[in-house]
Amino acid sequence: MNTKISTSDAPKAIGPYSQAVCVGDLVFTSGQIALDPETGNMVGTDITEQSHQVCRNLKAIITAAGCTMDSVVKTTCFLSDISNFAAFNEVYAKYFTGKPARSCVAVRSLPKEALVEVEAIAVRRE
Numbered sequence: 001m002n003t004k005i006s007t008s009d010a011p012k013a014i015g016p017y018s019q020a021v022c023v024g025d026l027v028f029t030s031g032q033i034a035l036d037p038e039t040g041n042m043v044g045t046d047i048t049e050q051s052h053q054v055c056r057n058l059k060a061i062i063t064a065a066g067c068t069m070d071s072v073v074k075t076t077c078f079l080s081d082i083s084n085f086a087a088f089n090e091v092y093a094k095y096f097t098g099k100p101a102r103s104c105v106a107v108r109s110l111p112k113e114a115l116v117e118v119e120a121i122a123v124r125r126e
Helices: 047-064 082-095
Strands: 004-006 020-023 026-031 072-079 101-106 116-123
Touching: 004 116, 020 047, 026 047, 047 101, 047 116, 072 082, 082 101
Parallel strands: 072 101
Antiparallel strands: 004 020, 020 026, 026 116, 072 116
């Protein structure tokens, strides 16, 4: 059985999807961009500011699913400009201290002209 996760501490979905879905012990988040949960507006104009907001959004969703950031086992990261890789890594490392498996790719563009988007898979451990 699938359980949908929703929290007001992260941005509402801007399309026909859930913030996260739990299947058994696995939590699959939707990709998060740097939206402010209260206003729905983009936060920050550079990769550092946006990366912090993305990670805060992911943390809120993962927490709502009953997990911690250390529960994350895999992330997929999308950068609109690969030259932001090092700056993104500096922020990412502060939130994902458990060093989950990761893919990071450059893409042509992201929703709302975001600079970064990250999705995660976490495991709920009793």
